[in-house]
Amino acid sequence: MIRINATRYFFWLLSCWACITPLSGFANIDDFQDRYFAEVDGSTWALHIDSSHTFQHRVTAKLQMGNTRERYLLIGNIRGDRITGSYQKPIGISHSSEELRFELRRLDKNQVELSLSNALGENFSKITMSADNHKNPIDTAILGTWYSVAEPGASASNPYLGEEWAIRFGANGELCESLYLVDTRTQKNHQDPCSQPASQRWKAVDGKIYTAAGEDWQLHFNYRLMGGRLVVSYPSGKRRVANLAE
Template identity: 40%
Template sequence: MRQIQAGRLLVLWILGLSSTLSAASDKEFRNRYIAEVNDQTWVLNLDSRRSFASMISAKLQMGDALNRMILLGNIDEGLITGTYKPLRVSAMADEKIFTLQWIDDRSVRLTLDGANALARHGITLRADANVNPVDDALVGRWYSDVTPGIDAQNPYMGQQWSIQFQDDGSLCEDSRRVDSRQPPQDYSPCEQGSKHLWKAENGKIHVADDNGNWSLKFDYRLMGGRLVVSYPDGQRRIASRPDQRLSAQ
């Protein structure tokens, strides 16, 4: 009788330990995270179906569909450590080390040994529940140079385009009349401009209309601290940060 009771207690202790590991380890992790890396969209999918509470597998797509990795690791208090290798290779392929650190309810930090310099130092990915892919390098305000010649009566009057990317996935855009003789002013295009949801995918900015339909707004590149955008109709704009414009005066 004592052996049966001891056996039951052991089973209950194991079950309790298993549920504690599951609750403490992966309750903070989401199933899907995304990031924009070097004009490519990285997607990390964590598999919630697994045999052991302390282990987890994941798949990482780095840009195009051919560049995919499989990750297998152990969870310990918000930190996943393990190994990764290309998905479409033999079972004998060399495995390399990765870590996935929980930051907050929306984001994690992924580090890949043996990968590019960015991944070796760590890349922040965000949960894809209601969050669109956001390129951190874009977040903030950008202003174009003043385009002259919009007023025949005043040759000094020009037009300036501004855009503000926000890390909550919203975007504001505005064009206003500016006196080119005046020093540059830092203002928010969100004060009067239109506002949309935005996402960055492989060097392209997409915006959503009021019905939630996505469309291409422009292609973009970051060159020497400047934002270069190219619209589908061929129009091109170059913008810089407020501090760059002010320091150039």
């Protein structure tokens, strides 16, 4: 007969329970939707829970407060119907050392309540957000017409000619884009990219611009805003930098 030391057996059970109890207290990330939206002071807030960067109870999410200049990275732990943790602007953008806290509470299948506060527990905002996996927020910061700076050397026959790129993002979802040659010695006479009848639909998703003329959406380019400039990179590797029209 094998004799088991009762004390050692008790502590063995206790250690096993300690291993499994935290995991059992955490909800499955699948209980939350991928995207939630809310209208706040006339602008659209979007929350994207990044399941590809979620491991066990650790959750990563992105919050966009109306435009591309107000993006935050949220990192927290999920327990039951709540995700709690800290949030900050992406590295390289934020220079603040203040600790910002958040809590995301699941109200039902399609709604969550987002609370934002500082380390002292002082609330900045508390909003209810609704799920919509088919909706993609429009980055209002890129609305308008953008022109690149033409550099000479676009033509072998005329060294003063430069290539200028123009693009317009319409609030109605219409995109116009054109490419033309200008004389870099003279004052710029920008052309209207929408002067041609051809246009496409556009949408912004996580730093990418997708366009469609029919039903199928295609990646057009990646983009980011840097110092008030629009920096785009195409799948081919080509890069453009443009300024917003005054």
